[in-house]
Amino acid sequence: MNKKNNMVQETKALIYCRVSSTKQKLEGSGLDSQEHRCRQYAAAQGYEVEVVFPDDASGGGDFMNRPGMVALLSYLDAQPNKNYVIIFDDLKRFARDTEFHIKLRREFQIRGARIECLNFKLDDTPEGKFVETIFAAQGELEREQNRRQVIQKMKARVEKGYWVFSPPVGYKYVADRGHGKILVRDEPVASILGEALEGFAAGYFETQAEVKRFLESKAAFPKDTPEGEVRWQRVQRILSQQIYAGYVEAPKWDVSARLGHHEPIISLETFERIQERVQGKARAPARKDISEDFPLRGFVLCDDCGEAMTSCWSKGRNKLYPYYLCDTRGCPSNRKSIPRAKIEEGFEEILKSMQPTRQLFTLAKAMFKDAWNMRLTESQKERDALAMQLRDAEKQSETMLERIIETDNPVVIKAYEGQIAKLERKKLLLAEKMAQTVPPKGRLEEFIEPALEFLGNPWNLYENGSLAFKRTVLRLAFVEPLSYSRKNGYRTANFAFPFKVLAGIQTRKGEMVGPAGFEPATNPL
Numbered sequence: 001m002n003k004k005n006n007m008v009q010e011t012k013a014l015i016y017c018r019v020s021s022t023k024q025k026l027e028g029s030g031l032d033s034q035e036h037r038c039r040q041y042a043a044a045q046g047y048e049v050e051v052v053f054p055d056d057a058s059g060g061g062d063f064m065n066r067p068g069m070v071a072l073l074s075y076l077d078a079q080p081n082k083n084y085v086i087i088f089d090d091l092k093r094f095a096r097d098t099e100f101h102i103k104l105r106r107e108f109q110i111r112g113a114r115i116e117c118l119n120f121k122l123d124d125t126p127e128g129k130f131v132e133t134i135f136a137a138q139g140e141l142e143r144e145q146n147r148r149q150v151i152q153k154m155k156a157r158v159e160k161g162y163w164v165f166s167p168p169v170g171y172k173y174v175a176d177r178g179h180g181k182i183l184v185r186d187e188p189v190a191s192i193l194g195e196a197l198e199g200f201a202a203g204y205f206e207t208q209a210e211v212k213r214f215l216e217s218k219a220a221f222p223k224d225t226p227e228g229e230v231r232w233q234r235v236q237r238i239l240s241q242q243i244y245a246g247y248v249e250a251p252k253w254d255v256s257a258r259l260g261h262h263e264p265i266i267s268l269e270t271f272e273r274i275q276e277r278v279q280g281k282a283r284a285p286a287r288k289d290i291s292e293d294f295p296l297r298g299f300v301l302c303d304d305c306g307e308a309m310t311s312c313w314s315k316g317r318n319k320l321y322p323y324y325l326c327d328t329r330g331c332p333s334n335r336k337s338i339p340r341a342k343i344e345e346g347f348e349e350i351l352k353s354m355q356p357t358r359q360l361f362t363l364a365k366a367m368f369k370d371a372w373n374m375r376l377t378e379s380q381k382e383r384d385a386l387a388m389q390l391r392d393a394e395k396q397s398e399t400m401l402e403r404i405i406e407t408d409n410p411v412v413i414k415a416y417e418g419q420i421a422k423l424e425r426k427k428l429l430l431a432e433k434m435a436q437t438v439p440p441k442g443r444l445e446e447f448i449e450p451a452l453e454f455l456g457n458p459w460n461l462y463e464n465g466s467l468a469f470k471r472t473v474l475r476l477a478f479v480e481p482l483s484y485s486r487k488n489g490y491r492t493a494n495f496a497f498p499f500k501v502l503a504g505i506q507t508r509k510g511e512m513v514g515p516a517g518f519e520p521a522t523n524p525l
Helices: 002-009 022-027 030-045 067-078 098-110 126-159 189-202 208-217 232-240 268-279 340-353 358-406 410-437 444-456 458-464 467-477 497-509
Strands: 012-018 048-055 084-088 114-117 171-176 180-185 247-250 255-259 300-302 310-315 320-325 482-485
Touching: 012 030, 012 067, 030 048, 030 084, 048 067, 067 098, 098 114, 098 126, 126 247, 126 255, 189 208, 189 232, 189 268, 208 232, 208 467, 232 268, 255 410, 268 410, 320 340, 340 458, 340 482, 358 410, 444 458, 458 467
Parallel strands: 012 048, 012 084, 084 114, 300 482
Antiparallel strands: 171 180, 247 255, 310 320
16 A cells, blocks of 8 residues: 555656637736646645646647647657656647547657546546547537637628737727727837838839838837848838728638728828839839948939949048949949049039029919919819719629629629729729818918928938938939039939929029039030
């Protein structure tokens, strides 16, 4: 009898505890309570608990997807000469899948370990195995039913216009009495994203690489690596997520796009322009060598060959000197350096020459207001035209639905469904355009002040802006890159349309600002 008691006391036990999610682990006491009960059971049986293996993942039924269970099996493999008893709180903690329950039982048998459950007496008789299988099947049924209920509830929320997945960057969840858990803008990240998305849609950022570098330059934007890098996958995901336009959808649940209850960061029209750019012809990546040291690199062309100039730091006797130069083989100006100061001071004169006089600026502002009032009158007509297009799209959609009802051909039905999806998308765009066509009263200053500030002093914005902003000013102020001659300096610049209009008015009014930096005057004869 004493010998038997000594054998029992020497039995080593391993405890396995599991909850289905990290949230349950952090907010509840499931793991602690399970371990406590298992330790009480081990003490009552005279077992010595050696290690506890916790899990906070469901694994979807597959025990090999649970880190704690994998660690437990590995622990047994590392000590093949020891016989352990595995203790767990409930049969559902073991495996909630009939197939994996049987496989896991076999894995323990192979390793010579036996299992004991606090809430179920395991029996290796045929009847005991049958009952155990029934309980395992019941656990699998409950798991599948719970999963179905969760999906149904989430799907219903999406159908009602709510996002139910992890909040995308730029948003966060808050509790709202009327909506429950709802997305709200997470500032300042939301504003940074808005600037990046609008910039890419408008072409201020020519490539996704420029968007990536813009996001990396913002200290408040969350980075993916300790080195401050934003991964390509995140940039691509940001550019493709419709949620930023205020819409939600769940294609895997057959829930089409619909207006969400959260505040959008961009308009649907802007999102569509982004998709057109992303899916359009491939563009060369933005040059990584355009830096704060040489902001005009890639924008100033060699007058001899027409290729973009490169730049470098050249080592002198005591320090480094910055230069722009042409690196094209066969060009007469190949590798002939031009001091950075000469290139950039000439550009400064050109940009400063674009500043209109105060009288002309006042006239331009008055013209803007007149154009604004004309636009208000025309916008109502445009709104009526959009409303007609929307009615036509609704009629076409109804016609397609009637045709689906009348046909039994799966191929035809699929084609009709594709047409309906396109029409629904068109309806969303038309509805949004209608809402934005007639601007609210009092928005004049909000719309034209940024444009007037840029037209009034482009050099000031260029001088004080970041590298990305400098590149934006270049694209807005000039139709094409500037051509530079080593002998004669900058050639005549091709200004953007607004500056051409102002220049034309200046010429007629006799108020031209001195055109510094243009190509030298020629003899009229």
